Amino acid sequence: MPDRLAYAPGDVVRTYRHDPPHHTRLPRYARGKLGVVVEPEGRAPLADIRSQGRDDAPVEMVYAVRFAARDLWGEGDHDVVLDLSESYLRKADADVR
Amino acid sequence: MSGDHDDAVISRQVRLLESLLEERGIVGGDTVDEVIDGFLAGASPVNGAKVVARAWTDPAFKERLLADGAAAVGELGFAAGGVQHQRLRVAENTDSVHNVIVCTLCSCYPLRLLGPSPGWYKSEAYRSRVVREPLAVLAEFGVTLPDDVKVTVWDSSAETRYMVLPRRPAGTDGLSEPDLATLVTRNGLIGTALV
Known part of the structure; x- marks a missing residue:
């Protein structure tokens, strides 16, 4: 297991946009949105795979990611923090599906 | 896809599993309830x-x-x-x-x-x-x-x-x-x- 983390605190990331046909732990309201990594939270099996009853779920780093309400909803002054698996995230400037 | 759990289906599955475990003598009739009660007793x-x-x-x-x-x-x-x-x-x-x-x-x-x-x-x-x-x-x-x-x-x-x-x-x-x-x-x- 590589020790190097894909994202560091302060990194700007974008969540995936698509709507998978299976369970996922990226809520709809936070899809395709820009956020800032707070910190890594520890590794966990990817719920998207595990929830399909498969035993080959990759164990991924989960990151706390902070989103500004304005970026989520177009309004509001609060922040929302979500815990998101590494494969839900891309570097902010990367091409996002 | 996300949203609510399908309570009806999961409840049926859990009840079925529980009764199979009891039927085969793997857990006693009250074991599951005892574990849940013990867990909740300390939760406050x-x-x-x-x-x-x-x-x-x-x-x-x-x-x-x-x-x-x-x-x-x-x-x-x-x-x-x-x-x-x-x-x-x-x-x-x-x-x-x-x-x-x-x-x-x-x-x-x-x-x-x-x-x-x-x-x-x-x-x-x-x-x-x-x-x-x-x-x-x-x-x-x-x-x-x-x-x-x-x-x-x-x-x-x-x-x-x-x-x-x-x-x-x-x-x-x-x-x-x-x-x-x-x-x-x-x-x-x-x-x-x-x-």
């Missing part, structure tokens, strides 16, 4: 209140609590979540930040520290609205915050569980740790009340 917001009172009176404990919640509550004999080990993040309210917890995908909750969650916490209305318009939701709970206080909503979307560390009320300097604990409410630990 009194636990969270004790953690808060310790943090208010012991700055070194507070520092450890904010750095690694699960380890710090472990010092007091508590666990964060369910049967398995769970990370706990304690979000501290200050004069500039107010924290609220939610689980928009289901109803994740630090059960051991806060007891069984209230019905409204699991409601579609709370889960969908508090991430979008927390000030309006808080106002319905009777909480109004000064304009310069920023709200952070923690959506428990993975394995970490959250608890709010409320601000210590003014004029409580003379109170003992047990007396301070009596001031802390369940909603204060969720962030839908001030203490």
Whole structure:
């Protein structure tokens, strides 16, 4: 297991946009949105795979990611923090599906 | 795809599994109920209140609590979540930040520290609205915050569980740790009340 983390605190990331046909732990309201990594939270099996009853779920780093309400909803002054698996995230400037 | 669990299907599956386990003598008829009762017996917001009172009176404990919640509550004999080990993040309210917890995908909750969650916490209305318009939701709970206080909503979307560390009320300097604990409410630990 590589020790190097894909994202560091302060990194700007974008969540995936698509709507998978299976369970996922990226809520709809936070899809395709820009956020800032707070910190890594520890590794966990990817719920998207595990929830399909498969035993080959990759164990991924989960990151706390902070989103500004304005970026989520177009309004509001609060922040929302979500815990998101590494494969839900891309570097902010990367091409996002 | 996300949203509500299909209670009917999962309940049927669990009942079937339970009866098969009993039929084959793998677990006794009361075993499952006993385990669940034992687990819930220790689950109460009194636990969270004790953690808060310790943090208010012991700055070194507070520092450890904010750095690694699960380890710090472990010092007091508590666990964060369910049967398995769970990370706990304690979000501290200050004069500039107010924290609220939610689980928009289901109803994740630090059960051991806060007891069984209230019905409204699991409601579609709370889960969908508090991430979008927390000030309006808080106002319905009777909480109004000064304009310069920023709200952070923690959506428990993975394995970490959250608890709010409320601000210590003014004029409580003379109170003992047990007396301070009596001031802390369940909603204060969720962030839908001030203490």
